[in-house]
Amino acid sequence: MHDLKYIRENFEIFKNKISNRNNNSNIDNLLDLDKKNRNLIQEKELLEKKKKDISKSKDEKMFEKSKEISSKIKDLSEEQNNIKLKLNSILSSIPNLPHSDVPDGKDENSNKVIETKGEIKSKNFIEKSHYELGEKLNMLDFDLATKTTGSRFVFVKDKLAMLERAISNFMLDIHTLENGYKEISPPLMASENTMYGTGQLPKFENDQFEIKLESKEERKFLIPTAEVILTNIVKNKIVKSNELPLRFVASTPCFRKEAGSYGKDTKGMIRQHQFYKVELVSIVENSKCLDELERMTNCATMILDKLELPYRKIILCTGDMGFSAEKTYDIEVWLPSEKRYREISSCSSCGTFQARRMNSRYKNEKNENVFTGTLNGSGLAVGRTLIAIMENYQQQDGSIIVPNALRPYMNNLDKISTISS
């Protein structure tokens, strides 16, 4: 959510900056609505003052007059309310402004590589995809998932299931023990207002799985990422500044409809309706967002370093960033079967954009209430890490070496193969 005052005072700048985002909201009549809104407020307040004075005077002769004023106020309020609603509906659908560091661009082609790290080991055989490997091992079963549930789901079985669990635990341990995040096991469903707070609603309702409930009950959605529920921990709260930064980590399933990605990544478990992700969330003083973003991104790449997986870090351009982000780094891991890098983490600073929606604040040194800064990042996507390990650690015979860092989490198993060990 944007500060209307800022928009009012810097409309051309605002409009210019927002034009670089994938924005389809009509912002042109924003100023007009704002003007109308404020005029109506003034008119209304004048009448309210009159009414209040009459009431205070307890002058019975004026009581009839007061009734008249009441009905006028009612009309004005209604009109003002309608305009306010329109204003809010436009405002809540405008994406965050990109930070000045962010490169301009329409789509992912304008993203910039910042760093490439890790050794891509050349193999003397043709490397298989994770789904070929997994199906051959009889540890990834897509057909079974189709039978029980539908497309874009998978059964992970046996040692690969154990590996998935190991990855998740390994990441949680690093982030809690080394990086100072507090572990949370949160609800996997979120209320409408919570989804609004982080920016999933109202604009992206089509991407969300909604739970079917009695019509009376408040709407609930399966979380598309733990970011939603972790960030909203500070919703409607005034945090003490000495409590900042708050850092949370959770490993949760995530649920996404993947509407609009028909035909994309249909094979394998790159793009699923349900997947595990270890998510990092930071709540900071709003001036510290960019520092925290660097820190958070390092926390994510640290995992890949320890797993000895080759990756690169890129900065997303204005047109490729998510709705709430002001600056985003994606981390992409090398997938030998595709001979390219694929996203495994996305770390974003949202500035005060989400905090405004959530009404999350802290007291600054002047004792004023100011909006917090919020950040989120994957640390990392567990499913895709599984894929990356399978493909990068595969052997010619289709077995998979367990990365050193994960062996303590796998009863010291060093290799996954058809011959059960």
Add this chain to the structure above:
RNA sequence: GGAGAGAUGGCUGAGUGGUUGAAAGCACCGGUCUUGAAAACCGGCAAAGGGGCAACUCUUUCCUGGGUUCGAAUCCCAGUCUCUCCGCCA
């Protein structure tokens, strides 16, 4: 699912029709005292929005939405949420 209780400022918690934006306490900020700190004492301290260069000023807000009244935190109606007890259940 059945029965009951409740929702007030950052927190705790008074308040049942007329300067109540709201007592008191805690927390927080400033000061006195102290070598320093603590304690004690004194003072300050809600938010959002509108107008004004500013000092300032106006409006709204005691869960939400309606209603009664000249006037509502307080009365009426509807709803939401929370808690307790019983039942069922992972």
